[in-house]
Amino acid sequence: MATQKQKLKIGIVGLPNSGKTQLFNNLTGTYSVVANAILTTISHKKTTCEINEYLCEITDTPGIHDLHAQSFEEASTRDYIFIEKPDVLIMCMDSNRLKQSLNLTLDLLELGIPIIIALNAIDETCRRGILLDTRRLFHFLRVPVIECIALSGQGMDELKEAIFQAKGIKWEFKYGSVIESGIDQIVRKLPPEIINQRKIAGLLLLNDPYIFDLIKQFENITDNDIQEIQTRVNDTRKAFQGNIARMVNQRRSHWVDDIANEVITQQKVTPHEFEKTFARLCRTPLTGIPILLFIIYLVYLGVVNCANVIAEWMDVRLWGPVQDLINALVPAGFFNDFLIGDYGILSLGLANAFITVLPILSVFFLIYNTLEDIGYIPNLCVLTRRFFEKLGLSGESVMPLVLGFGCKTMATLTTKSLQSKREKYIAIYLIAFAIPCAAQMGLNISILGRMGLQAFVIAFSVLIAVEVIAGLILNLVLPYEEKGEFIQELPPIRFPTMKAVLVKTWYRMIWFLEEAVPVFIYAALALFILDKTGILMASKLFLSPVIQGWLGLPLEMVDALILCMARHEAAAGLIIKLISDGLLNFTQCIVAVVITTMFVPCFANIMAMIKELGTTRAIVMTVIINASSFIIAGCLNWALFYWY
Amino acid sequence: MSIKHEKEEYLEKLWSMKEDNTEDLATLSSEMNHADHDKIMHELEMDHLIHTDNGKVRLTESGEERARQIIRAHRLAEKLIFDALGGDYEAGACEFEHMVNSEMVDSICILLGHPRECPHGRPIPQGDCCKRALKTAECAVMSLAEMAPQQSSRVAYINGQSNPTRLSKIGSLQIRPGAMIKLEQKTPSLVIQCEGADIALDEKVAADIFVWKECTKNRRGCFQDDQPQKGTCKNRAGFGFMRRRRGGMGN
Numbered sequence: 001m002a003t004q005k006q007k008l009k010i011g012i013v014g015l016p017n018s019g020k021t022q023l024f025n026n027l028t029g030t031y032s033v034v035a036n037a038i039l040t041t042i043s044h045k046k047t048t049c050e051i052n053e054y055l056c057e058i059t060d061t062p063g064i065h066d067l068h069a070q071s072f073e074e075a076s077t078r079d080y081i082f083i084e085k086p087d088v089l090i091m092c093m094d095s096n097r098l099k100q101s102l103n104l105t106l107d108l109l110e111l112g113i114p115i116i117i118a119l120n121a122i123d124e125t126c127r128r129g130i131l132l133d134t135r136r137l138f139h140f141l142r143v144p145v146i147e148c149i150a151l152s153g154q155g156m157d158e159l160k161e162a163i164f165q166a167k168g169i170k171w172e173f174k175y176g177s178v179i180e181s182g183i184d185q186i187v188r189k190l191p192p193e194i195i196n197q198r199k200i201a202g203l204l205l206l207n208d209p210y211i212f213d214l215i216k217q218f219e220n221i222t223d224n225d226i227q228e229i230q231t232r233v234n235d236t237r238k239a240f241q242g243n244i245a246r247m248v249n250q251r252r253s254h255w256v257d258d259i260a261n262e263v264i265t266q267q268k269v270t271p272h273e274f275e276k277t278f279a280r281l282c283r284t285p286l287t288g289i290p291i292l293l294f295i296i297y298l299v300y301l302g303v304v305n306c307a308n309v310i311a312e313w314m315d316v317r318l319w320g321p322v323q324d325l326i327n328a329l330v331p332a333g334f335f336n337d338f339l340i341g342d343y344g345i346l347s348l349g350l351a352n353a354f355i356t357v358l359p360i361l362s363v364f365f366l367i368y369n370t371l372e373d374i375g376y377i378p379n380l381c382v383l384t385r386r387f388f389e390k391l392g393l394s395g396e397s398v399m400p401l402v403l404g405f406g407c408k409t410m411a412t413l414t415t416k417s418l419q420s421k422r423e424k425y426i427a428i429y430l431i432a433f434a435i436p437c438a439a440q441m442g443l444n445i446s447i448l449g450r451m452g453l454q455a456f457v458i459a460f461s462v463l464i465a466v467e468v469i470a471g472l473i474l475n476l477v478l479p480y481e482e483k484g485e486f487i488q489e490l491p492p493i494r495f496p497t498m499k500a501v502l503v504k505t506w507y508r509m510i511w512f513l514e515e516a517v518p519v520f521i522y523a524a525l526a527l528f529i530l531d532k533t534g535i536l537m538a539s540k541l542f543l544s545p546v547i548q549g550w551l552g553l554p555l556e557m558v559d560a561l562i563l564c565m566a567r568h569e570a571a572a573g574l575i576i577k578l579i580s581d582g583l584l585n586f587t588q589c590i591v592a593v594v595i596t597t598m599f600v601p602c603f604a605n606i607m608a609m610i611k612e613l614g615t616t617r618a619i620v621m622t623v624i625i626n627a628s629s630f631i632i633a634g635c636l637n638w639a640l641f642y643w644y
Numbered sequence: 645m646s647i648k649h650e651k652e653e654y655l656e657k658l659w660s661m662k663e664d665n666t667e668d669l670a671t672l673s674s675e676m677n678h679a680d681h682d683k684i685m686h687e688l689e690m691d692h693l694i695h696t697d698n699g700k701v702r703l704t705e706s707g708e709e710r711a712r713q714i715i716r717a718h719r720l721a722e723k724l725i726f727d728a729l730g731g732d733y734e735a736g737a738c739e740f741e742h743m744v745n746s747e748m749v750d751s752i753c754i755l756l757g758h759p760r761e762c763p764h765g766r767p768i769p770q771g772d773c774c775k776r777a778l779k780t781a782e783c784a785v786m787s788l789a790e791m792a793p794q795q796s797s798r799v800a801y802i803n804g805q806s807n808p809t810r811l812s813k814i815g816s817l818q819i820r821p822g823a824m825i826k827l828e829q830k831t832p833s834l835v836i837q838c839e840g841a842d843i844a845l846d847e848k849v850a851a852d853i854f855v856w857k858e859c860t861k862n863r864r865g866c867f868q869d870d871q872p873q874k875g876t877c878k879n880r881a882g883f884g885f886m887r888r889r890r891g892g893m894g895n
Contacts, residue, residue: 097818246805257822284831490843
């Protein structure tokens with residue numbers, strides 16, 4: 001085992017939504033977002049820390065079901081195991097899904113890497129009347145099995161101990177003479193530096209879509225070699241006259257069943273689970289839609305009655321005195337303007353971030369994080385599936401869209417796994433177009449709330465309509481393709497724990513401040529320079545036909561649109577200021593929100609789009625989105641004008 | 645690892661012992677001659693399937709019911725192999741009885757015209773189908789999409805071998821032959837519960853997953869407990885052979 005100087009590489013693997021990231025946070029003492037949802041972690045996260053005086057490099061990975069990858073995230077986890085060769089794997093086992101976890105464990109045991117099993121969420125299984133015999137599980141698997149509850153941090157000390165006692169046990173499963181000889185032949189063709197050759201050969205036979213990418217990463221492999229490997233794979237498949245995958249799975253599931261039967265004890269009488277009933281009610285249209293509307297209304301009430309009040313109080317109590325002080329110290333003129341003028345770095349930069357935006361975001365995130373920990377949001381994909389189907393999105397692409405309400409960048413990245421190009425395109429477009437991300441949503445609610453519930457309803461109806469029409473048009477325009485299928489694991493509904501929600505909100509606030517405050521300040525500075533050089537005024541005059549004539553907005557909105565390009569939150573702060581200055585009325589407020597929501601997706605989102613679609617397509621898409629946002633906002637302006 | 649197979653063999657033996665009018669514990673242990681004899685007897689007793697007393701052993705009511713099903717399957721299988729296939733009926737039937745469910749047994753019974761005796765001449769216990777003298781066999785499986793909400797059943801097979809991506813996805817979620825599935829809801833999408841996980845599916849996918857119909861109707865063989873309760877069938881997590889397969893799980 002590692003000496004004090006060597007770094008011990010530890011990988012945390014497990015099923016999706018089994019609590020890997022929570023375990024990672026507990027072990028490393030850092031914080032990454034945890035949520036009761038699948039696809040929360042889509043990229044590896046590495047941290048070096050000390051455990052029991054050993055230097056360890058711990059990696060958190062996206063969830064996998066088995067080593068046979070079905071999506072890009074799963075393939076990346078597998079590549080981590082094969083290429084980075086971790087010294088110890090912590091298998092985060094969801095006790096509720098023991099069989100699925102055992103299936104994965106079996107795959108990992110075949111690799112011969114030392115494994116520790118963290119049996120997570122045993123509190124939930126207890127409540128469900130399922131008892132797991134940990135001693136027996138240890139007996140069958142012959143690797144350490146540690147009971148733990150990651151959420152409350154129980155069992156972590158034992159887990160840390162166990163890391164240093166983990167031993168490599170290599171299991172070898174035989175699949176019959178035809179398959180075995182096929183595997184032998186393929187292994188001979190694989191480059192010698194690949195570890196786990198047998199497993200890779202097995203995956204080749206199972207027709208894993210990502211495995212060739214892995215092999216191609218090794219330098220001295222030629223196209224010729226790959227050709228030969230492919231031939232052998234085909235030969236073996238031909239020689240085995242059945243379905244290899246089926247045979248292999250059957251063997252493995254026997255093994256899994258045998259262990260599960262011995263380990264699980266199920267009580268005959270179990271309490272009715274409120275969570276299950278609630279989940280069902282949320283997913284059935286008759287009850288689910290009222291629940292959804294009620295939740296949106298609650299969020300609205302929370303943001304308007306709580307956040308806006310806090311923000312106003314902070315404005316008067318905190319920002320007021322600072323402003324007075326600066327006015328007293330710095331006489332009116334260039335420096336006063338530089339600090340607290342219309343485009344001052346303190347007023348438009350710091351105060352905008354801390355006093356206007358932060359309270360709104362903190363209240364909104366508190367509610368949003370609670371919903372996230374309940375697991376409500378992913379369950380929405382069942383309720384909204386029919387709706388999205390009309391927009392040409394079937395099945396697997398619904399999840400990225402639903403995730404878009406959290407973070408658009410991450411949602412765009414998760415479209416990587418979509419099989420159908422057409423759906424991928426539609427999904428990325430719709431995510432970038434009119435779906436507000438969590439931060440945007442909170443601020444939009446806050447802005448519209450100042451104008452009353454009616455404004456909120458109108459603005460969001462328009463956004464939904466835009467999304468529907470855009471989807472329908474894309475659906476007609478793009479060439480038809482076979483629709484992807486919908487098989488989606490849903491997270492269980494859980495009671496949220498206050499502590500986890502608060503911690504998450506705290507970190508989200510810190511991240512917002514770290515990321516956004518510099519951007520806010522730079523943007524203010526840029527505007528200040530543009531203003532002082534007169535470029536801003538010139539561009540305002542140039543744009544006035546569009547802004548004032550077509551959109552019916554005051555010229556100050558140009559500032560907001562410029563800020564929007566830097567950070568949507570900054571624009572929202574400015575709009576709130578315009579409202580309190582009495583420069584925006586009911587109609588203008590709605591138009592302003594609609595246009596800022598649709599206008600230029602944030603920079604990170606554009607980068608994600610470039611990554612998924614290529615530069616040209618991403619830029620074309622961004623341009624189309626911007627153009628249509630102006631057209632739609634203008635139409636809305638005139639419609640509202642005639643209506644009222 | 646699991647001893648359900650052995651337990652079934654014991655029940656079978658006890659049934660034939662009853663036919664021969666003996667209740668001697670020593671006969672049982674000598675004829676079975678199994679290394680895990682004590683463990684098997686202990687588990688059978690724990691499951692309230694047998695009753696031992698003073699060197700005597702006999703089946704309880706629920707034990708008798710279960711033994712009757714196994715014997716019926718075994719002897720019908722012998723009959724099928726003997727009559728229809730003309731093979732080595734003893735060896736085949738021994739494996740067969742552990743693999744079929746009562747729906748399939750009934751179908752075979754109908755196919756063979758409700759035979760009364762096995763090739764050895766021992767009586768075949770009558771099934772529900774014999775009493776009703778059914779002439780046509782019903783389809784024993786249905787697709788997942790045909791299930792009623794809140795109903796549980798066991799997966800029989802999965803169609804669509806031509807779509808390996810989907811198949812491996814379904815497989816990795818542990819939806820596979822033998823797995824218990826509970827249909828949580830049907831609209832707007834199907835949501836099933838399988839091995840502790842909630843999974844949402846398309847109708848298209850659901851139409852290719854077939855489950856045993858067995859627990860949809862109140863018929864004999866459905867119940868394992870001493871007193872069958874009418875109308876509670878669909879609230880149960882598996883019946884007949886399903887529970888038998890899970891023998892070690894504490895049912």
